[in-house]
Amino acid sequence: MTKKQISKLKKICVEYGAKLVLKKLDSYGQYDDDKKIVYLHKDLIWNEKIVYSILFHELGHKYCCDNNIYVAYHHSTGGKQAYILTALRAEKFVDNWAAKELKKRGFKFRYPYFYSVSSRIKKLKEHTKQEADRYFN
Numbered sequence: 001m002t003k004k005q006i007s008k009l010k011k012i013c014v015e016y017g018a019k020l021v022l023k024k025l026d027s028y029g030q031y032d033d034d035k036k037i038v039y040l041h042k043d044l045i046w047n048e049k050i051v052y053s054i055l056f057h058e059l060g061h062k063y064c065c066d067n068n069i070y071v072a073y074h075h076s077t078g079g080k081q082a083y084i085l086t087a088l089r090a091e092k093f094v095d096n097w098a099a100k101e102l103k104k105r106g107f108k109f110r111y112p113y114f115y116s117v118s119s120r121i122k123k124l125k126e127h128t129k130q131e132a133d134r135y136f137n
């Protein structure tokens with residue numbers, strides 16, 4: 001991504017009260033609510049649809065954290081089972097939020113609902129269990 005592209009993304013994050021940091025990650029994006037940082041993978045190749053979709057997906061997690069939506073998933077308050085059981089619903093909520101938000105801002109592409117793909121859902125389930133084992137044990 002070019003400096004110009006990155007600065008556009010940074011501006012958007014600021015509008016939503018977050019900071020953008022590019023970093024090497026296991027996934028394309030990540031949101032850290034303690035630091036209010038949206039992380040995007042530093043090697044992401046510019047593609048408007050993909051990059052904005054990932055960015056707004058992560059901002060959707062911020063929206064949930066700020067508004068206490070799916071707290072068992074976002075703030076790990078309900079224990080291990082609740083965390084595991086709400087993961088997919090929370091991710092789908094975030095996908096829907098991101099799609100709406102992008103539309104509101106005038107983006108014309110179709111948002112790729114990340115958690116409507118079965119391979120992705122399977123990965124989430126595995127990942128969620130690993131995370132839960134780490135948090136709650």
Ligand SMILES: [Zn+2]
Pocket residue numbers: 057061091094
């Ligand atoms: Zn997510």
